[in-house]
Amino acid sequence: MEITSETHSQHISKQFNHELEELKTHLMAMGGQVEKQVQDAIHALLEGDTRLAEEVCDNDQAVNDMQIKIDEECTRVLARRQPAASDLRLVLAVIRATSDLERIGDEASKIARNALALAEAGRGTPKGVIEVRHISEHVRKMVRDALTAFARFDTQLALSVAREDELVDNEYTTAMRSLMTFMMEDPRSISSILSVMWILRALERIGDHADNLAEYVVYLVKGLDIRHIDADKLDEAALKGKG
Template identity: 55%
Template sequence: MEPGKDSFSKHISNQFNIELEQIRTQMLSMGGIVERQVSDSIEALMNGDIELAEQARQSDKTANQMEIDIDQQCTKIIALRQPAASDLRLIISISRAASDLERIGDESGRISKHAIEIANSGINARFGYQEVRHIGMIVTEMVRDVLNAFSRGDLEMAYKVAKRDREVDQEYRSATRSLVTYMMEDPRSISVILNVMWILRSLERIGDHARSIAIHLIYQVSGEDVRHKSLREIKEAVHDASPEDDLDNYQSE
């Protein structure tokens, strides 16, 4: 069963069904653009590719406009249809997810900006690049996985995305400590390392926003707002909303 996909499939008004499917599709399309923006900004840094970094920055304009369009459409549906229960939660979760996607796009734009500054500096030192690649891989996977979870109403995957944010936070703190040590050992590297530290901070925030999207999906399907809950409480909400036979893969976590 796919609750997120099927929860709006039996309305008297076929037009209402179409409207709900349209905003969900728009949000997922926006997610695809933002996911590509994240990966492009990281690749641009690794390869010193200024052109790719500029392309990633320009993608942010598209994401911004899509967020506005989705938000306006959600507002219009609420005003005209006055949806209740699961339909209202679907609309709210899509609107909130679009907002988080827009912020992920903003952070990707910041990564591209710092990548351009590093490339233009002419300094070949690659302090912290290994850490950026590693954390970048994790958050890119989180964004991809949470979009897949949203498309299928998959609460198991949403929970795993939320859980993985803790890994990102730990890796970020470790990377920051390493970069501070580099700066103390070689003051000439400070300008580049500061840019890398800002990039790492943006990656950490992307992880936060991917987690938030997972939380919105859990709210949509379960009806429980777990935004400020612990991982254990989130797991319990997912457990209560999911069929028992779907939980075998993570009951023991």
């Protein structure tokens, strides 16, 4: 059965309805916190704001705690309600999504730590900042759209996130090649460029996790696993979902 945002409010048990809504609400809260972590990490890097970078690192534990809390809630729902069909898909999708959100938080912390390293080196604006700014805009939008798709059970928006991931991967590859050239031309820049490379790698991984979130939306709504389907076939696959 294909589900909509209304599907999980139709149980005889009002308490079960409430528990499922709480799972979604807490997942969205975690998503909002993680999205802010990414935004703050990028801002700290681009503006040289070491205080904000340290704050991002300090807040990583809060994201971890949110994951643990939501996982415990999911475990209780599974044990008490023994959900089936779309209800089970929702609980499983939430469990998977919290794992990817926690990892996005980890990547944001990596960006913040490298921002601190660059600030401590004090060598001015490093090579690759333009690429970082551009790719970061892409991945931040991917995370935001993936969370919106989850909240609305919007498979089309989810599929757009999956397609965006291929663009990010291509931009990442191009940026890394460019930075390798800079290092060969100026060995003195190796240290700072390596930090930028780690930042770009973290951004690329954030894009991958956002793509995973989008795939969970399609699984949740359609009951279809699209993890190993090429992006150019995703529209057709979603339309043929088992529902």
